[in-house]
Amino acid sequence: MPSEANTGSSRPSSANKEPTMEELVGRVANGEVEALGSLYDQLAPKVLGLLIKVLSSRSDAETALQEVFLRLWKEAHDIAQTKGSVAAWLALMAWHAAFQRLRAQRAAATRTAQSSHRQSHAKGEKPANRSVASARREHKHSTHPTTKYDSQTLFFLAASPQLWMPRPEDIALVNARLGLLQRAFNQMPKPQRGALELVLFDARTEFEIAAQLGEPLGRVNAGLRAAFTFLRHRQHAVLGTWTADI
Amino acid sequence: MFLLGALSEEDSLQLREHLSRGCEPCRERLKEAARTVYLLSLSAKPVSPGPKAKADLLRSLKNK
Numbered sequence: 001m002p003s004e005a006n007t008g009s010s011r012p013s014s015a016n017k018e019p020t021m022e023e024l025v026g027r028v029a030n031g032e033v034e035a036l037g038s039l040y041d042q043l044a045p046k047v048l049g050l051l052i053k054v055l056s057s058r059s060d061a062e063t064a065l066q067e068v069f070l071r072l073w074k075e076a077h078d079i080a081q082t083k084g085s086v087a088a089w090l091a092l093m094a095w096h097a098a099f100q101r102l103r104a105q106r107a108a109a110t111r112t113a114q115s116s117h118r119q120s121h122a123k124g125e126k127p128a129n130r131s132v133a134s135a136r137r138e139h140k141h142s143t144h145p146t147t148k149y150d151s152q153t154l155f156f157l158a159a160s161p162q163l164w165m166p167r168p169e170d171i172a173l174v175n176a177r178l179g180l181l182q183r184a185f186n187q188m189p190k191p192q193r194g195a196l197e198l199v200l201f202d203a204r205t206e207f208e209i210a211a212q213l214g215e216p217l218g219r220v221n222a223g224l225r226a227a228f229t230f231l232r233h234r235q236h237a238v239l240g241t242w243t244a245d246i
Numbered sequence: 247m248f249l250l251g252a253l254s255e256e257d258s259l260q261l262r263e264h265l266s267r268g269c270e271p272c273r274e275r276l277k278e279a280a281r282t283v284y285l286l287s288l289s290a291k292p293v294s295p296g297p298k299a300k301a302d303l304l305r306s307l308k309n310k
Contacts, residue, residue: 033307040300045292053290065295066303073307088280091287095250156262157249163265164249164276166284174285181285199250200286231282 022168025086028076036073043087044069047094054098054201064097075158084165092164096154099203170239177238184234192227195220249279 019027019035021042027035047068051061071093072079072086079089157164174181188196195213198204204212210220265272 033304036307037300037304040303044300045294046287046290048295049290049292050287052293061293062296062299066299069303070306085284088284091284092249092280095283095287099250152255153249153258153262160266163273164280166277166281170277170281171284174281178285178288182289228279228282231286232278235278235282235285 020168021086022080022083025072025076026080028073029080036069036076039072039086040069043090046087047090050091050094051098054095054203055101060101061098064094064101068094068097071158075161078158078161079165082162082165083167084161085168085171088166088171089161092157093154095200096157100154102203173239180238181235184238185231187234188227188230192223192230195223196227199224249276249283 019038021039024035024039028039044065048061048065051064052058055061055064068090072090079086195209198209198212199206206217206220206224209215209224210217213220265276
């Protein structure tokens with residue numbers, strides 16, 4: 001938790017220069033609300049864009065955005081200690097928050113669908129007021145084998161950011177070469193890309209994707225692995241050796 | 247997959263245990279994966295939060 005004492009001793013020495021995001025996290029850890037405000041100004045639009053892409057609902061996304069920044073406030077001390085990139089921390093935590101929300105909504109929708117199905121069945125009626133999308137989603141869901149989602153990863157990651165937080169300079173390099181990276185990623189073969197997008201933007205597990213595409217689990221797993229390997233290799237090419245012809 | 251919580255519980259548990267024991271190459275891979283997550287997050291178009299959102303957040307923190 002941020003301490004109530006704010007001596008200002010951790011302020012960066014150069015007062016005229018814009019503080020880095022990581023310096024701002026240090027101030028947030030000291031309880032400076034305004035430092036969180038600065039981080040919010042710089043990063044909230046990116047985080048909100050991602051949340052909307054995954055959640056579709058703007059209002060859900062705004063709620064999740066507040067939760068993620070609240071979490072940043074509470075865990076600023078641990079984040080600052082890792083000296084890692086706060087932008088990377090936010091992206092991951094936002095993604096996680098969105099997935100948990102989406103899965104909780106789906107679980108609730110399935111329960112409601114099941115109970116209303118039972119009720120309407122008893123009355124001999126068709127369920128009313130169901131959008132095509134929600135009906136489709138329920139249908140998709142009902143064809144999946146029961147999947148036990150991993151709900152502990154976030155806890156583990158939040159408790160041990162030193163294990164995974166990328167360095168700020170690595171993230172700066174990604175920002176600097178973003179256009180090239182995106183061009184390289186666009187060359188990913190379509191089937192791999194489709195499966196990857198189901199994982200990333202529709203919060204599907206490998207089991208669900210297999211059920212949805214009607215493919216064997218082994219093939220889905222191999223496709224996803226190939227997609228992630230593709231991403232890794234292209235990143236190495238663009239960020240590392242710089243020799244690949246892209 | 248692991249970073250996004252999109253692994254099965256069993257696989258994820260194995261990986262968590264492995265990482266907790268401090269395997270350095272795997273940590274580097276995990277950092278690389280987190281960088282990928284960041285990079286992919288940028289594929290979404292930025293959207294400005296509503297005008298009250300920031301003020302609400304900061305006010306709730308000041309009142310704590």
